[in-house]
Amino acid sequence: MNGKFITIEGIEGAGKSTQLTFIKNYLTAQGKELVVTREPGGTVLGEQIRSLLLTPSDIAMAVDTELLLMFAARAQHVAQVIKPALDAGKWVISDRFTDATFAYQGGGRGISQQRIEQLAQWTLNGLEPDLTFLFDLPVELGQQRVLSRNQGKDRFEQEEVDFFQKIRDCYLQRAKHQPSRIKVIDSSRSISDIEQQLSAILDSI
Numbered sequence: 001m002n003g004k005f006i007t008i009e010g011i012e013g014a015g016k017s018t019q020l021t022f023i024k025n026y027l028t029a030q031g032k033e034l035v036v037t038r039e040p041g042g043t044v045l046g047e048q049i050r051s052l053l054l055t056p057s058d059i060a061m062a063v064d065t066e067l068l069l070m071f072a073a074r075a076q077h078v079a080q081v082i083k084p085a086l087d088a089g090k091w092v093i094s095d096r097f098t099d100a101t102f103a104y105q106g107g108g109r110g111i112s113q114q115r116i117e118q119l120a121q122w123t124l125n126g127l128e129p130d131l132t133f134l135f136d137l138p139v140e141l142g143q144q145r146v147l148s149r150n151q152g153k154d155r156f157e158q159e160e161v162d163f164f165q166k167i168r169d170c171y172l173q174r175a176k177h178q179p180s181r182i183k184v185i186d187s188s189r190s191i192s193d194i195e196q197q198l199s200a201i202l203d204s205i
Contacts, residue, residue, distance in 0.1 A: 003033075003090045004205060005082065005127075007097040009171060010135035011164050012157050013142030014187045015194075019135060020095055022195050026202060027091060035085040038095040039073065043080045046073040054154040061155075063109045067116070070101050075123040083127065098124065099132060099174055099182070104156065107170025108163045131205055133198065134175050135187040139164045 006023070008016050024036055040050040049069050053061075074097075085092050098120050105111045139161055146157055175182040183201050185194055 003086045003088070003092060004130045005086055006091065006093045007099065007129040007132045008093065008095050008135070009097075009099045009103070009132055009182075010187065011137070011139060011142050011168050011171070013145030014135035014137055015145070016095055016135055018191070019133070019185075019194060019198065020093065023093060023133075023198060023202065026199055027093075033090045035081065035090050035092045036094075037077070037081055037092065039077060039097055039100065040070055041073065042077040042082075042094070043073075045076045049073040054156065056153070056155050056158060063105065063111055066109065067101070067105045067111055067119070070105065071119045071123050074098070074101075078124060078127060094129075097129060097132075099134075099171065102174060103167045103170040107166040108159070129181065131201070132182045133201075134171055134182050134184045136168065136172065136184050137187040139168055141188060 008020055008023070010016050020036070024034060027034055039046075040053050041047045049072060053066065053069055053073075077094075082092050082094065101120075102113060102116055106113050106116050142164065143161065146153070172184070175184050185197055187194065
């Protein structure tokens with residue numbers, strides 16, 4: 001029996017890392033064999049591409065270069081990690097997947113959704129998450145959380161507020177059109193409230 005594929009999405013500061021830990025622990029307690037991974041990254045090659053994508057640079061990266069690097073890392077990720085794990089009956093939890101590309105490179109950078117869809121069809125061969133948690137909160141609150149980390153900002157985090165508003169809008173639009181897969185979680189609520197929602201949804205799949 002194939003495993004389940006769960007992805008976690010959201011703008012910067014949405015609390016994905018905290019909730020990923022809860023999801024991992026919750027499913028592990030139920031005896032699920034898990035593979036926890038991330039994008040861009042998840043493989044040795046993918047992590048090298050991640051460094052190219054996230055490290056701030058004085059050299060401007062063309063939007064098409066950014067898009068193709070995302071899918072290059074994803075193709076390797078699917079072939080080397082995600083597909084083999086699912087075929088072995090394991091559950092895969094990925095911090096970001098293709099929805100992030102539609103939101104960041106589509107909504108944020110303005111690349112057409114059709115163009116992204118063509119690359120997705122080419123590289124993924126129909127692979128789609130069984131369940132996606134979209135952690136949503138106002139952009140301003142997310143920005144405050146990023147600043148409170150007292151860490152240097154990566155190349156994406158350095159973008160202006162308008163960039164992240166476009167990303168959030170695109171995420172919510174995708175959730176509106178795919179409500180059975182994408183579950184929107186109000187990330188501004190208390191951690192206990194969020195965990196109750198997560199556990200109820202996880203119990204239903």
